[in-house]
Amino acid sequence: MRLAVKTLGCKVNQVESDALVGLLKPLEPVVVPLETGADLVVINTCAVTTSAEADARKEVRRARRANPQAFIVVTGCYAELAPEQLAELGADAVVPNRRKAELPGVILQHFGLPTDPLTTPPNEFWGAGERGLLNNYVRAFVKVQDGCNAGCAYCVIPRLRGRERHREHRDALKEAEALLASGVQEIVLTGVRLGSYQGHPRGIAGLVEALALMGAKVRLSSIEPEDTGEELLRVMQRFAPQVRPHLHLSLQTGADRLLALMGRRYNKAFYRNLVEQAYDLIPGFALTTDVIAGLPTETEAEHLETQAFLEEVRPSRVHVFTYTPRPKTRAASLPQVPIEVRKRRNHELAALARRLAEERMSPLLGQRVEVLVESFRGSKAYGHTPDYYEVEFGGVARVGQTVKVRVEEIEGYTLRGRLESIQEEPARLLLPML
Numbered sequence: 041m042r043l044a045v046k047t048l049g050c051k052v053n054q055v056e057s058d059a060l061v062g063l064l065k066p067l068e069p070v071v072v073p074l075e076t077g078a079d080l081v082v083i084n085t086c087a088v089t090t091s092a093e094a095d096a097r098k099e100v101r102r103a104r105r106a107n108p109q110a111f112i113v114v115t116g117c118y119a120e121l122a123p124e125q126l127a128e129l130g131a132d133a134v135v136p137n138r139r140k141a142e143l144p145g146v147i148l149q150h151f152g153l154p155t156d157p158l159t160t161p162p163n164e165f166w167g168a169g170e171r172g173l174l175n176n177y178v179r180a181f182v183k184v185q186d187g188c189n190a191g192c193a194y195c196v197i198p199r200l201r202g203r204e205r206h207r208e209h210r211d212a213l214k215e216a217e218a219l220l221a222s223g224v225q226e227i228v229l230t231g232v233r234l235g236s237y238q239g240h241p242r243g244i245a246g247l248v249e250a251l252a253l254m255g256a257k258v259r260l261s262s263i264e265p266e267d268t269g270e271e272l273l274r275v276m277q278r279f280a281p282q283v284r285p286h287l288h289l290s291l292q293t294g295a296d297r298l299l300a301l302m303g304r305r306y307n308k309a310f311y312r313n314l315v316e317q318a319y320d321l322i323p324g325f326a327l328t329t330d331v332i333a334g335l336p337t338e339t340e341a342e343h344l345e346t347q348a349f350l351e352e353v354r355p356s357r358v359h360v361f362t363y364t365p366r367p368k369t370r371a372a373s374l375p376q377v378p379i380e381v382r383k384r385r386n387h388e389l390a391a392l393a394r395r396l397a398e399e400r401m402s403p404l405l406g407q408r409v410e411v412l413v414e415s416f417r418g419s420k421a422y423g424h425t426p427d428y429y430e431v432e433f434g435g436v437a438r439v440g441q442t443v444k445v446r447v448e449e450i451e452g453y454t455l456r457g458r459l460e461s462i463q464e465e466p467a468r469l470l471l472p473m474l
Contacts, residue, residue: 041151043069044078044107046099049086051230051261053116055183056140056167057084063144066153074099078107080147083131085116087200090364093118097129104130111150115140117200121367137200140167178414178423178440180224181261184212184239184247185231190264193302194335194363194371201232209240209247216251225412225440226257226284234260235267245272252279257412259284259428262330265291265314266305277321281410281426285322289315291329294349295342298335302371308349315353326400326427328357333389334382335363336374343385347392356400356427357453358393362386401429401450408444408460413437425455435459 043064047057060082061069072078081103085096096118103112113133114126120136127134133150135143145155167183187204188197216227229247231237240246244260244267251258252275268289276283289311293299296307318325331346350358362382365372377385411423411431416439420432423443433445435458442463449456 041067041069041080042072042076042078043067044072044074044076044081044103044110045084046074046082046103047084048095048099049084049088049092049116050232051181051228052167052183052186052232053084053086055181055230057082058181059167060084060143064147066148067151074103075106078110080151081107081110081112082143082147083112083114083116085114085118085126087117087121087196089361089366093122097125100126100129100131111147113143113147115143117197120200121196138202178224178412179226179228179259180219181228181230182212182215182219183207183230184209185234185237188233189236190233190305191303193374194332194366194369196366196369197232199368204233204236204238206237206239209250212239212247213250213254216256217254220254220256223440225442226259227251228259228261230261233264233267235263235272242271243269245269245275248272248283249275249279252283257282257284260287262288262290264305265289265311268314270317273318273321276318276325277323280323284426284428285324286326286328286426286428287318288328288330291349291353292332293335293338293342294331294346295338298338298342301337301374302335312349312353324427326429327353327355328359328428329353329355330359330361331389332361332363333386334377334379336365336371336376338377338385343388347389350389350392350396354400355393355396356429357397358389360386360389360393397453398450401453401455404429404447404455405450406447408446409455409457410463411443411445413439413441413443415439421459429453429455431455431457433457433459437462 045057047053083099083103086092100114112131114131115135117137119126119134123134123136133146135146148155184207187202189204191198235244237244248258294308299307315327409425411425413421414423420434421437423431425431430453431445432454437443437459443459444461444463445457446460447455447457
């Protein structure tokens with residue numbers, strides 16, 4: 041069975057797509073690119089912005105054009121939001137998030153194969169523990185949380201993902217142990233609202249510490265500022281760089297009035313203190329963040345306030361989004377900033393983001409950085425530093441090794457250099473030489 045999988049949006053979607061592939065083993069799937077001709081196409085969609093919705097529609101149209109005879113299944117957040125539209129665009133089956141656990145059964149039944157408990161996971165926690173073909177041999181995502189109770193004024197995700205659910209920590213540790221035994225080097229914990237995790241008696245800090253004591257390299261995906269306590273920072277301090285010294289703390293705006301209006305659960309002082317504490321405690325700490333340009337009622341002064349605050353907290357990377365009204369959210373009913381103003385503010389924030397990244401990265405020129413080798417293309421190897429800079433380098437190495445690279449060039453958000461030494465080579469990894 042030739043299977044094409046297209047995943048849009050967050051890391052949670054990536055985990056769920058991978059879980060689906062693992063549950064389709066009765067089909068003996070061979071994963072192929074969407075354009076090469078597939079018997080089955082699965083599109084896992086996002087609806088966090090209107091551009092994400094447009095991407096979902098585009099992928100369905102593209103899939104139907106490229107694979108006229110394929111069985112096309114669409115799931116994810118946009119499938120929850122607009123199932124009829126996706127069917128009109130060419131989807132044969134639309135499975136919303138709240139019924140995502142039914143995906144394997146829908147697909148297997150279409151191809152005349154029986155389903156059983158192994159291919160019909162419980163709805164309560166879909167996408168945890170089933171491993172498919174999409175993980176690489178180096179880094180694997182482990183989903184430990186789903187849903188969100190926060191209800192930010194601009195966000196539709198709680199309606200599409202449901203209430204918060206938390207995976208029992210013993211189950212997550214069992215999966216991580218199996219991944220490490222198979223050769224995976226880095227575990228990335230992920231969830232819709234990861235920091236709210238309650239599956240361990242000590243929350244996310246306890247789970248991270250347990251993974252570190254197991255010997256795993258651990259990275260956290262995006263986490264909310266108010267969910268990031270001192271205990272987690274102390275665990276990161278104790279185990280850095282094994283627990284990666286990087287946090288993605290969503291900011292959204294640097295204006296206190298807007299933070300309150302949008303239902304965010306912190307203010308600038310809280311965010312500033314948290315980040316400064318992280319810089320003080322964690323060796324080599326790096327911050328990345330999100331901001332939204334043109335939130336409803338945002339003034340020009342508040343836009344400038346956001347820029348000034350970004351300069352203050354010194355992120356290594358800023359993801360900039362233009363606000364788009366989401367259906368049935370409180371923010372959609374507020375006075376809107378004109379779209380041309382939103383776009384201009386986006387451009388200004390993006391330019392600032394590039395400058396801040398350059399300022400953070402330029403001192404690395406000529407320095408040696410630690411890199412976990414993740415992949416190679418042609419003669420070049422690729423990986424990330426513990427603080428999450430992408431690195432491209434030349435030299436003989438293996439996927440899964442931790443190496444030292446001398447940085448010779450910086451382009452955009454990528455460090456380029458040459459291999460200087462190999463720090464470690466786990467015996468369990470028997471993968472191709474570069």
